[in-house]
Amino acid sequence: MTVEIIPCTKTMAAEIRGVDLSQPVDDDSAATLLEAWHKYVLLLFRDQKMTDQQLKNSAAWLGKTSQIAMPVDRRGDDDIEIQKVSNIRDKAGKPIGALGDGEMWFHHDNSFTEAPDKATWLYAVELPSTGGNTLFGNCYESYEALPKELKKEIEGRKVLQVYDFTIREKPRRNELADVPHYWQPVVVQHPVTGRKALYLDRLMTAAIDGGSDAESDELLGQLFPYIERIDYEHEWQLGDYVIWDNRCSVHARRDFPADERRLLKRGKVEGDPLLSAKIAAA
């Protein structure tokens, strides 16, 4: 099997040709994929045909499949390894999946947990005629683009990542009793590449430590625009399989017609607690 790697843009993403993810990936190809994934942050495999069982093994070259934490009542079904990302409703009007309709702001998946999943994959099963592209930003580039003073100002600090996709007004630090949350390093050192990545996003970051709420809002307001960059825009085709690194990228979604069906299957690969760039460099 010859693996071909075709970079998509100057800053991230590569298409892989010559790999059928429905079959076990041999050791040489696995090493090639791993190296490419760390280099390009996101890999795209087109024309994949996979059953759920095959999907569950599709990222074995990268690590262990993670169990889905999202409560069953929010996501429509109870498979613990594959989640449906969909706006489709069943005959009774109940959503068959999670993250239904519309635009989604840039975010890192599972950033509100102690050990966020290192990778997420999405596999396209049904698509609207237009819209619904997934946008990706490279957070190494976000960090690099910060002015020196901002890099200095945030060194060694932490951001409060909170989970609730249903609220846009984020809770304050003293209102967290019922909200899954975790303080993450605002600059993450990637455990494999050693590179520094900015880690925060408008959807889930509620505060940065080291000051008052007002100071935190002010600083986050300065930082968010650096994260919201489109390094790669994925226009979905049926059978596309995309897998990205959550430690050094963010993603968002463009709007699509609410009356058209969209179904992606989604799984994740377990990760470790994130490393703070400052501590890792010390």
Ligand code: OGA
């Ligand atoms: C996700 C996600 C974006 C999309 O599954 O984590 O953000 O395009 N999906 O549906």
Ligand code: MN
């Ligand atoms: Mn997501």
